[in-house]
Amino acid sequence: MNDNFSYFITFEGLDGCGKSVQAENLYSRLKEKKIPSLLLHEPGSTPLGEEISKLLKWSDEISLDPLTELFLFNASRAQLVKDVIIPSLRKGMVVIVDRFTDSTLAYQGYGRGIDIEIVEQINSVATRGCHPDLSILLDVPPEEAARRQKPGKDRFEAENAHFYRKVRQGYLQIAEGEPDHWLVIDGTLGVDIVSQIIWESVTNNLGRPGL
Numbered sequence: 001m002n003d004n005f006s007y008f009i010t011f012e013g014l015d016g017c018g019k020s021v022q023a024e025n026l027y028s029r030l031k032e033k034k035i036p037s038l039l040l041h042e043p044g045s046t047p048l049g050e051e052i053s054k055l056l057k058w059s060d061e062i063s064l065d066p067l068t069e070l071f072l073f074n075a076s077r078a079q080l081v082k083d084v085i086i087p088s089l090r091k092g093m094v095v096i097v098d099r100f101t102d103s104t105l106a107y108q109g110y111g112r113g114i115d116i117e118i119v120e121q122i123n124s125v126a127t128r129g130c131h132p133d134l135s136i137l138l139d140v141p142p143e144e145a146a147r148r149q150k151p152g153k154d155r156f157e158a159e160n161a162h163f164y165r166k167v168r169q170g171y172l173q174i175a176e177g178e179p180d181h182w183l184v185i186d187g188t189l190g191v192d193i194v195s196q197i198i199w200e201s202v203t204n205n206l207g208r209p210g211l
């Protein structure tokens with residue numbers, strides 16, 4: 001198929017909300033339909049990003065200030081946007097990213113309490129004006145998200161329920177502010193139902209309902 005789709009989709013939500021499974025399902029369905037697509041995740045998806053991810057998630061003995069977190073997530077992002085996202089969109093691919101700038105707004109802004117305008121400014125420097133066409137929020141209550149997490153918690157998964165309530169409220173507020181941009185889905189629905197809702201929305205947005 002020669003169609004040039006060039007479409008940028010991000011998945012967002014609390015740890016344990018099920019977004020990674022949904023991002024993979026969407027990617028597989030697009031591949032089945034021979035739509036040139038790429039699945040990435042943040043932090044990571046470049047050699048530098050994977051190193052930064054290890055520091056951010058697993059560095060128990062190194063102190064990491066919220067502002068340092070903000071810069072590290074955006075350092076990983078700056079490299080990913082330049083090396084992978086922009087070139088892939090230029091080639092006409094559908095680019096799916098498991099977490100992007102709204103994770104930073106929700107976690108470092110609403111969760112850690114960094115001024116939202118500062119988070120937006122740093123995010124926008126790192127992304128060089130590259131914005132998702134569609135962002136998908138899988139909304140689940142923090143208690144349900146915590147129940148679904150695997151054993152062996154990283155620095156973020158080890159945060160308490162109060163932190164996750166602030167992150168969830170942040171996500172809902174961000175999505176409410178831009179209703180045309182966001183697809184908010186009840187993440188407690190079954191995996192197949194959620195996959196179908198996402199598939200219908202994405203194919204509609206690509207101008208090819210059901211493909």
Ligand code: TMP
Binds near residue numbers: 099101104107156
């Ligand atoms: P994950 O790779 O399992 O999704 O873990 C990434 C963790 O990092 C997750 O807990 C969310 C957090 N995070 C932020 O706090 N800010 C960010 O900008 C991003 C991308 C992730």
